[in-house]
Amino acid sequence: MNIQDQKHLNLQSDKSTGSLSNQDDDVTFIKESSVKNLLNWTDCVDAMESALVAISNTSQNSETEPFSSQTPRTFTFAGNKGVLLTMPGYASNYTLNSVTGSDKKHSTLSCKLVTSFSGNSQLNPAIPGILGTILLFNSDTGKLKAIVDGTEITAWRTAAVSVVATKYLYCDLSLKNLDGNMTGKELAIVGCGTQGRIHALAMLNYFPNVFIKVKLWNRSLNRAEKLKKELNALFPEIIIVIADSSILCVAGAD
Numbered sequence: 632m633n634i635q636d637q638k639h640l641n642l643q644s645d646k647s648t649g650s651l652s653n654q655d656d657d658v659t660f661i662k663e664s665s666v667k668n669l670l671n672w673t674d675c676v677d678a679m680e681s682a683l684v685a686i687s688n689t690s691q692n693s694e695t696e697p698f699s700s701q702t703p704r705t706f707t708f709a710g711n712k713g714v715l716l717t718m719p720g721y722a723s724n725y726t727l728n729s730v731t732g733s734d735k736k737h738s739t740l741s742c743k744l745v746t747s748f749s750g751n752s753q754l755n756p757a758i759p760g761i762l763g764t765i766l767l768f769n770s771d772t773g774k775l776k777a778i779v780d781g782t783e784i785t786a787w788r789t790a791a792v793s794v795v796a797t798k799y800l801y802c803d804l805s806l807k808n809l810d811g812n813m814t815g816k817e818l819a820i821v822g823c824g825t826q827g828r829i830h831a832l833a834m835l836n837y838f839p840n841v842f843i844k845v846k847l848w849n850r851s852l853n854r855a856e857k858l859k860k861e862l863n864a865l866f867p868e869i870i871i872v873i874a875d876s877s878i879l880c881v882a883g884a885d
């Protein structure tokens with residue numbers, strides 16, 4: 632949303648949350664930089680875990696159990712330049728344990744709009760190929776409550792779902808049946824674009840003291856080097872190496 636659009640909606644800045652809210656309509660706009668400040672891995676993984684539980688129950692008739700309703704996403708092609716995806720969804724009776732405890736139930740009605748334009752990486756300056764905007768509605772009245780920049784959320788939630796899968800399909804199994812410990816592990820990241828980067832950050836932040844080494848591979852060396860530098864600064868105790876091939880990257884990794 633550009634500045635003129637914001638003025639048109641008579642949005643006012645809320646310094647405490649970094650959000651912009653239209654007091655007349657009670658529509659809040661949360662821009663990307665504020666979204667980045669609001670996200671953390673514990674809450675994000677918790678939310679994805681709850682969403683997956685709700686998604687697994689589509690019966691729609693529970694007063695108390697989590698359930699969801701989700702139509703297939705639609706694809707609107709903008710010639711051969713890119714595509715606009717619409718992703719509506721409703722989740723009800725879910726908990727966010729890390730935020731509001733296990734008693735409070737939440738419901739969310741929303742629609743995410745995502746564009747995917749592969750040429751964006753060639754722009755100067757480059758912008759992400761995948762951009763998102765999330766519309767949040769009051770789930771009792773259907774009234775629009777918030778417009779949230781969804782680019783960072785889309786990146787985070789994708790990696791957060793991988794963390795949930797790792798937690799249940801790898802860590803539990805590892806602790807119970809495999810080698811019986813969760814330290815000294817090696818993480819392999821194949822591809823160091825948006826998703827490769829955020830997956831590395833998700834795994835290293837959510838599972839502290841688990842990984843001793845991260846192996847990176849990317850088709851072009853410069854992106855692997857950029858991520859190596861970032862991870863070295865954030866996790867100086869972890870060995871970060873660049874593998875010569877994708878096969879060598881995954882060889883021996885956990």
Ligand SMILES: NC(=O)C1=CN([C@@H]2O[C@H](COP(=O)(O)OP(=O)(O)OC[C@H]3O[C@@H](n4cnc5c(N)ncnc54)[C@H](O)[C@@H]3O)[C@@H](O)[C@H]2O)C=CC1
Binds near residue numbers: 752761789825826827
């Ligand atoms: N960015 C996001 O938030 C989300 C992305 N996705 C999906 O994840 C995938 C990656 O997306 P991004 O990380 O955003 O893209 P990106 O453009 O940031 O990164 C793409 C990665 O793929 C590598 N790559 C591309 N072509 C290759 C080839 N022929 N051989 C080897 N490596 C190649 C690039 O070097 C780069 O590491 C896409 O399929 C996207 O649809 C899914 C959900 C969310």
Ligand SMILES: O=C([O-])C1=[NH+]CCC1
Binds near residue numbers: 747761785
């Ligand atoms: O599920 C999602 O949000 C996306 N899938 C591909 C691009 C974004």
